[in-house]
Amino acid sequence: MHSLRARLVAALLALFALVGVVVGVVTAIELHAFLLHRLDVQLASSRDRFAGALAGPLAGSRPASNDRRGGFLGTPGQSVDTLGARIVDGRVTQGGVLDRSGTPEQLSSSEAAALVALPVDGRPRSLRVGSEDYRVVAVRAGDGDVLVTGLPLAGLDETVTRLITVEVIVIGFALVFTGIVGAAIVRLTLRPLTRVAWTAGRVAELPLDRGEVALAERVPEADTDPRTEVGQVGLALNRLLGHVGAALEARQASETRLRRFVADASHELRTPLAAIRGYAELTRRSAEPVPPEIARMLARVESQTERMTTLVEDLMLLARLDAGRPLGREPVDLSRLVIDAMSDAHAVSPDHHWQLIAPDEEVTVTGDAAGLAQVVANLLANTRTHTPAGTTVAVTLTPVDGQVNLSVVDDGPGVPPDLLPHVFERFARGDSSRSRANGSTGLGLSIVDAVVAAHRGSVDVTSVPGRTAFTVRLPIRS
Ligand SMILES: Nc1ncnc2c1ncn2[C@@H]1O[C@H](COP(=O)(O)OP(=O)(O)OP(=O)(O)O)[C@@H](O)[C@H]1O
Numbered sequence: 279m280h281s282l283r284a285r286l287v288a289a290l291l292a293l294f295a296l297v298g299v300v301v302g303v304v305t306a307i308e309l310h311a312f313l314l315h316r317l318d319v320q321l322a323s324s325r326d327r328f329a330g331a332l333a334g335p336l337a338g339s340r341p342a343s344n345d346r347r348g349g350f351l352g353t354p355g356q357s358v359d360t361l362g363a364r365i366v367d368g369r370v371t372q373g374g375v376l377d378r379s380g381t382p383e384q385l386s387s388s389e390a391a392a393l394v395a396l397p398v399d400g401r402p403r404s405l406r407v408g409s410e411d412y413r414v415v416a417v418r419a420g421d422g423d424v425l426v427t428g429l430p431l432a433g434l435d436e437t438v439t440r441l442i443t444v445e446v447i448v449i450g451f452a453l454v455f456t457g458i459v460g461a462a463i464v465r466l467t468l469r470p471l472t473r474v475a476w477t478a479g480r481v482a483e484l485p486l487d488r489g490e491v492a493l494a495e496r497v498p499e500a501d502t503d504p505r506t507e508v509g510q511v512g513l514a515l516n517r518l519l520g521h522v523g524a525a526l527e528a529r530q531a532s533e534t535r536l537r538r539f540v541a542d543a544s545h546e547l548r549t550p551l552a553a554i555r556g557y558a559e560l561t562r563r564s565a566e567p568v569p570p571e572i573a574r575m576l577a578r579v580e581s582q583t584e585r586m587t588t589l590v591e592d593l594m595l596l597a598r599l600d601a602g603r604p605l606g607r608e609p610v611d612l613s614r615l616v617i618d619a620m621s622d623a624h625a626v627s628p629d630h631h632w633q634l635i636a637p638d639e640e641v642t643v644t645g646d647a648a649g650l651a652q653v654v655a656n657l658l659a660n661t662r663t664h665t666p667a668g669t670t671v672a673v674t675l676t677p678v679d680g681q682v683n684l685s686v687v688d689d690g691p692g693v694p695p696d697l698l699p700h701v702f703e704r705f706a707r708g709d710s711s712r713s714r715a716n717g718s719t720g721l722g723l724s725i726v727d728a729v730v731a732a733h734r735g736s737v738d739v740t741s742v743p744g745r746t747a748f749t750v751r752l753p754i755r756s
C-alpha cells in the first residue's frame with residue numbers, strides 16, 4: 279500500500295496525462311481536418327484552372343515535343359508539385375508533375391496506372407502516386423476525357439507531425455513539472471495531518487497502563503480548526519485525549535485510595551494480631567494447669583495468628599511496592615544472602631537435598647537487603663512446600679555481563695500447567711492438598727515479582743514435571 283501522498287500525486291499525474299493526451303489528439307485531428315479541407319479548396323481551383331485550359335485553345339492539342347510548357351499542364355497559376363493528367367480511353371495522354379520552373383516531369387507507367395484506376399466522381403481523395411502522397415480529384419472534362427488534378431499531401435503531413443512532436447515534448451515537460459510541484463503541494467497540504475499523527479504516536483508511546491499518568495499531549499491549536507477535515511480529526515483526537523486523561527486520573531485516584539486502605543488496614547491489624555498471639559502464648563504457658571485439649575487449641579490459635587501476621591505483612595509490603603515507595607539502596611552481598619537462606623531451608627526441611635553453586639567471589643547488587651532476602655526465602659519456601667520429600671533443589675548464582683542470574687531449580691512435580699501463566703499473580707496458587715495443608719496464600723511469587731521489578735530486574739519460570747526453574751535477573755552493582 280502506497281502512502282496517501284504518493285497516491286494523490288499519482289492520481290494528479292494520471293489525470294494530467296489523460297487531459298494532455300485528449301487535448302493533443304483532438305488538436306491533431308482538428309488541424310488535420312482543417313488543412314485537408316483547405317487543400318481540397320486549393321485542389322478545386324487548381325482543377326478548374328486545368329479544366330479551363332483544356333476547354334480553351336489548348337483543348338484537343340496533342341503534346342508536342344517542342345512544347346516546353348507541356349500542353350494544358352502549362353496553365354499559368356498552378357503551384358509547384360501540382361500533378362495533372364489527361365486520360366483518354368484509359369490511357370494517360372498528357373501528364374506530369376510541375377517542378378519549380380513550371381516544367382512538367384513525366385509520370386512513370388506505374389504512376390500513370392494509379393491515376394487511370396481512379397474513380398471519376400469529382401471527389402477529392404488521398405492517393406499514393408509513386409513515392410509521394412497526393413490529394414487527387416478526377417473529373418470528366420467537357421470533351422469526355424478524364425482530367426486528373428493532384429496536390430501533394432507532404433506539407434500537410436509535416437505540419438501535423440510537427441504539431442504532435444511539439445505536443446508530446448510540451449506535455450512531457452508539463453508532466454515532470456506537475457509531478458514535482460504537485461508533490462510539494464500535497465506534502466504541504468498534508469502537513470497538519472502528519473502533525474496530528476505525531477501527537478497520536480507520542481501518546482501511544484506513553485505507558486498508560488500503570489501508575490500516575492499525565493496525559494498532557496494535545497494536537498496543536500492550529501490543527502483543530504473544525505472547518506477543515508484535518509482540523510476535525512485533530513479536534514476529535516483532543517477530545518478523546520481529554521476523556522482518556524480524565525478516565526486515567528479517576529482510575530489512578532481509586533487505585534491510590536484502595537492501596538492506602540490496604541496499607542492502613544494491614545497496619546491496624548498488626549497490633550491486635552500481636553496481642554492475640556501474645557495472650558495465647560501466655561495462657562498456654564501459664565502456671566495454672568491447662569487441659570491438654572485447650573493447650574492444643576491455643577497452639578492452633580497461635581499458629582493461625584502467626585500465619586495471619588505473615589499475610590498482613592505480605593499485604594503491607596505489596597501495598598508499599600505498589601505505591602512506588604523507594605526501597606533501600608545499599609550494597610547487598612547476594613552470595614551471603616543465598617547461603618543463609620539455604621541453611622535456614624536445610625534446617626526447616628532436612629529431607630530435601632539442597633545444592634548451592636555460587637562463585638567464590640562476592641556477588642554484590644544494590645538494593646534492599648530485606649526485600650531480596652524475602653525473594654530468596656519465598657522461592658526456597660516454594661521448593662520446600664510444593665514438592666515431596668527427597669526432592670533435589672539446586673540454587674545457582676551466576677554473574678553474567680552486568681547482571682546476576684539467580685536460579686532455583688527443583689526436580690519436583692512442577693507447577694500445574696493451567697496455573698503456570700498466572701503464577702506471579704496475587705493469590706494465584708495451586709490447590710493441591712499439599713499446598714492447602716501448608717496454608718499457602720498465593721502471595722509469595724507476586725512479592726518476588728514486585729520486589730525484583732522494583733530492583734529493575736526480571737523473573738521468569740519454566741516448569742515441566744521433573745524440572746521447575748525460577749530465574750531471577752538483577753542488575754549487578756557497578
Ligand atoms: N517449585 C514449585 N513447584 C511446584 N509448584 C510451585 C512451585 N513454586 C510455586 N508453585 C505453585 O505456584 C503457586 C503460587 O506460588 P506462591 O509462592 O505465589 O504462593 P504459595 O506458595 O501458594 O503461597 P505463599 O507463598 O503466599 O505462602 C503455588 O501455590 C504452587 O502451586
Ligand SMILES: [Mg+2]
Nearest residue numbers: 659660722723
Ligand atoms: Mg510460596
